[in-house]
Amino acid sequence: MHIRIATDAGACFGVNRALDMVQKLSKTTHGSIHTLGPLIHNPTVVSKLANQGVQPIASADEVAGDALVLRTHGVTPDEEARAYKSHTVVLDATCPFVIRAHKAAQTFEREGYQVLVFGEKGHPEVIATLGYAKNSICVECPEDLDTITLKRKVGVVVQTTQTRERLRAVIAALVGRVDELRLIDTICGATTKRQRACASLSAQVDCMLVIGGKMSANTCHLAEIAAEYCTQVHHIELASELEPSWFTPSSRVGITAGASTPQYQIDEVVAALRALDSEFAAAAAPQTTAPD
Numbered sequence: 001m002h003i004r005i006a007t008d009a010g011a012c013f014g015v016n017r018a019l020d021m022v023q024k025l026s027k028t029t030h031g032s033i034h035t036l037g038p039l040i041h042n043p044t045v046v047s048k049l050a051n052q053g054v055q056p057i058a059s060a061d062e063v064a065g066d067a068l069v070l071r072t073h074g075v076t077p078d079e080e081a082r083a084y085k086s087h088t089v090v091l092d093a094t095c096p097f098v099i100r101a102h103k104a105a106q107t108f109e110r111e112g113y114q115v116l117v118f119g120e121k122g123h124p125e126v127i128a129t130l131g132y133a134k135n136s137i138c139v140e141c142p143e144d145l146d147t148i149t150l151k152r153k154v155g156v157v158v159q160t161t162q163t164r165e166r167l168r169a170v171i172a173a174l175v176g177r178v179d180e181l182r183l184i185d186t187i188c189g190a191t192t193k194r195q196r197a198c199a200s201l202s203a204q205v206d207c208m209l210v211i212g213g214k215m216s217a218n219t220c221h222l223a224e225i226a227a228e229y230c231t232q233v234h235h236i237e238l239a240s241e242l243e244p245s246w247f248t249p250s251s252r253v254g255i256t257a258g259a260s261t262p263q264y265q266i267d268e269v270v271a272a273l274r275a276l277d278s279e280f281a282a283a284a285a286p287q288t289t290a291p292d
């Protein structure tokens, strides 16, 4: 089996930063630590944090406590205000690239643009960005534009983990329908690099493994991109989900991982593949029979 890992894969700057912040906080705080929603979209990491006493809560009103960490995807200004009322210490782990999208939405609104947030409806990051511009609207696909009364001046900001291909489709659909169109492209560099590396590797392998949370938007996009270039793509969260039937001894296997997947989860998958490869080799080795 030939195993290759995409040149850009796994935990990004924003996720590593948030995890570091929580680790430091847990060493210095003796009281309760909550995160507002899951800190990142990776159930394994979130449950590991819960075992260390860092519990996610759905809203700041749910429970009062000592320390509250605002998740990587960001929260609305209203949620943030409630966080300061219910907890003594509030630590903002919102990724700086997500904050850039919040500021872009605020700028457009201040300058009189109708704000469109291109992204996944109901995703926490999109909900947070919508909170920064009162009359902003989420647009998920070009067809959504048919359901909106577009104003003369439209400003578009983008969920950080979207693909540029989808963004182009929405922008193309807006051209000719408004007098003034402005875009602040808030797709983050980590996302773009992982998507490019995924596409390139997927075209060179027989089987592509995409590691990351099933609820993680950027991981799901990687799986979609991989499927454009490779006929066999599996989106897994853990090494234990690997099925031997997916591979042969000569399989060329590619691995990528979402921005919320820590390195150790990639290492576990690689180790499991190597173990499987050894089993293939043992099964193929000529059997020696003991003399009578």
Ligand code: F3S
Pocket (backbone or CB within 6 Å): 012, 013, 014, 015, 072, 095, 096, 097, 098, 160, 161, 188, 189, 190, 191, 218, 259
């Ligand atoms: Fe931030 Fe980009 Fe990661 S927005 S959380 S660095 S995917």
